[in-house]
Amino acid sequence: MPPKIKEHTCPLCKGTGFPKSMEPARPGRRIYPVKCESCHGKGKISEMS
Ligand SMILES: [Zn+2]
Numbered sequence: 001m002p003p004k005i006k007e008h009t010c011p012l013c014k015g016t017g018f019p020k021s022m023e024p025a026r027p028g029r030r031i032y033p034v035k036c037e038s039c040h041g042k043g044k045i046s047e048m049s
Pocket residue numbers: 010011012013014015016017018036037038039040041042043044
């Protein structure tokens with residue numbers, strides 16, 4: 001039986017939960033890991049059918 005909720009790897013962050021930052025690294029500026037907006041840092045996206 002297939003589950004009702006499908007999970008697949010987030011294409012935006014490729015399953016890491018933290019996509020690469022668009023901004024270039026600047027010296028003196030601390031870079032915080034930004035959670036993926038698509039999967040909310042989970043790395044997987046749940047699809048409800
Ligand atoms: Zn993601």
